Amino acid sequence: MSDEQGFSPRERRASFTLAGIFGMRMLGLFMIMPVFALYGKDLIGFSPIWVGIVIGVYGLTQAVLQIPAGWLSDRIGRKPVIYAGLSLFAVGSVVAAMSESVYGVAIGRVLQGSGAIAGAILALAADITREESRTKAMAIIGVCIGLSFAVAMVLGPVLASFFGLSGVFWATALLAVIGIIMVRFMLPDPAHKGQIRDVTAAPELFGRLLKDKQLLRLDFGILLLHLTLTAVFVAFPLTLLDAGLAAEKHWWLYLPVLLLSFVLIVPVLIIGAKRNLNKQFFQASILVMMLALVLMAIGKGHIGILALAMLLYFTAFNFMEASLPAFLSMLAPAGAKGTAMGIYSTSQFFGAFLGGVLGGVLFQYLGGVGVFLLVAASMGLWFWVAKGMSNVSKxxxxxxxxxxxxxxxxxxxxxxxxxxxxxxxxxxxxxxxxxxxxxxxxxxxxxxxxxxxxxxx
Missing domain, CATH: 3.30.70.100 (Alpha-Beta Plaits)
Structure with missing residues (x-):
């Protein structure tokens, strides 16, 4: 039996289970971001450059292996790939937790990123659900990913204040083990198998999509969005510390700011969809993010300015994080959404890697102000590129x-x-x-x- 909207109990359980697995993995990846610059100082080889590398290097292996792991799941099955990915994530977490140098932690993060299971999870969601309920399943997974980031910004500082940096990594290892248990005991076997082009990449479509200017604008946008995110968190925790907010109290700022940012984007998303203003709001969000980064640069020593900057930043970030996949879904050619999403996800994770490295280098030589201002300048480039976006909404x-x-x-x-x-x-x-x-x-x-x-x- 299914509910009146066509979502059966089996599909609902599978969707929430997959969302939980995906969310816990992303939670483990994100928790390190607000704390490593603060709690990693006792590690051998610690420097701003290595802060950036550790924060962003998971994105490199994630970007390289994202599409191949999805293809592998087509050949050997979704669950074996998910088991392997979660196991690699757990091993990487343990390596990082036991390391006494930034080099060992970086290796752990590389292993974490190599557990690239996003494609397999989305493909399994497509296998388990019918077409009429698949959109709802994907939406549940998307919401869980967004929530995992918000929880990570709060939980990371709390865990680090009680258990130190290693405690954060041990917690991520535990999350991976819980994920493996969920796959074993809570996920039903798929009703059918086979390549579904809305969630898996088709190699013959790469050439065509890499020439599509509208899709390339979205790929460039998600790359810059996550480049900005990792670069910011190389510098922002230390900026808060310099402003007088003790490390164990950083979650006091992140929690209300994130909650309010989620509240603020709801009417924007609704109005944008109803009045066909998504493109205009999207461009405005780029400018808001640029303003937020400038405020971070000039707000040194002022908690109020930094809190306002972070509120503006996360409001714009969350809006664009929700809008970019929606634009991609509407612009991707028929039967090519899975391939378009694979290229998009690869760009996202590569952006996270680039942002970490760039943020570390800039902080090393120019300080936090240099990080914020140069990343703000990149928003100007994004705004120029985004001017050519199509305003599709229906x-x-x-x-x-x-x-x-x-x-x-x-x-x-x-x-x-x-x-x-x-x-x-x-x-x-x-x-x-x-x-x-x-x-x-x-x-x-x-x-x-x-x-x-x-x-x-």
């Missing part, structure tokens, strides 16, 4: 199982022509191997029942 995607024989090329071409002739259908793609039709439609004029009638559902 484009939707649908995947429909094909209920008729499509063995002959003539029948496939006929079905494709009939789908493209329907009102509101912008693109259509038939994948015989999957027995599916991928549609990209204008939500204002498309009628799903008409498409189902065409393919005899």
């Amino acid at each position: 484009v939707r995607s649908h995947i429909l199982p094909i209920g008729v024989s499509i063995e002959s090329i003539e029948r496939r071409e006929q079905l494709l022509a009939e789908l493209l002739a329907l009102p509101g259908v912008l693109e259509a793609l038939i994948i015989p191997e999957e027995g599916a039709a991928y549609l990209k439609v204008d939500g204002n004029s498309f009628e799903l029942d008409q498409a189902k009638t065409v393919i005899n559902l």
Whole structure:
């Protein structure tokens, strides 16, 4: 039995379990960000450059292995890849917890990042859920990722104040073990297997998507967004310390700021969607982030200014973190969303790596002010690039199982022509191997029942 919106108990349990696994892993990756610059000073080889490397280096292995791990899950199964990824994450956490030098901690972070299971988790969510409830499952996973970042900003400083830096890494190892247990005892086996192009990357599409200027703008945007994030957290914790806020009290600032930022973006997201102002709000958020970074640079010694800067920063960050995947979903060609998301995710994690290294180098030679001002300047570049973005808000995607024989090329071409002739259908793609039709439609004029009638559902 399913609820009135088509979300069965099995799908609901699987979605929340996968969201929890994904969220705990991201929580473990993020918890180190607000504390390493403060609590890593006793490590051998400690320097601002190594602070940046440790914070961001997980992104390098994550970026390199993100797409290959998804492909591997197509061959050997989703769960084995998730088990392996969580195990690597646990091993990396233990290595970092037991290390007495920044070099050992960096190796641990490299191992953490090598457990790249995002693609396998999303593919498993697609395997377990039906098409009509898949969007809801992905939304649950997305919300959990966002919450994991907020929790990490608070929990990291709390754990470090009681148990030190090693305690934070031991906690991440525990989270990985809990994730493995959840996979074993709480995740149902998928109802079907197979490549689903909305969540897995198709190699033959890379060339086409890497030439798509609209998608490249989004890839560049997520790279800069996470570059900024890791660079900021090389310098901001020490800036708070210099302003007189003791390390164990940093969560006092992060908690209310993050909660208020989530409250502030809700009306912005609603108004943007209803009035087709997503692009305008997106560009405004880049400028808000630039202002926040300038305030961080000039607010040295003033907790009030730094708190305002962080509120502006996280409000803009959270809005863009929610908006970028939505834009990508609407702009990706029919049947290419999984490939587009793979390139996007790779850009995101590579940006985190670049931001850590850049932030460390800048802090080493220019101090926190140099970090904030130069990263603020990069927002100007992003604003210029974002001016060419399309302002789509009513484009939707649908995947429909094909209920008729499509063995002959003539029948496939006929079905494709009939789908493209329907009102509101912008693109259509038939994948015989999957027995599916991928549609990209204008939500204002498309009628799903008409498409189902065409393919005899």
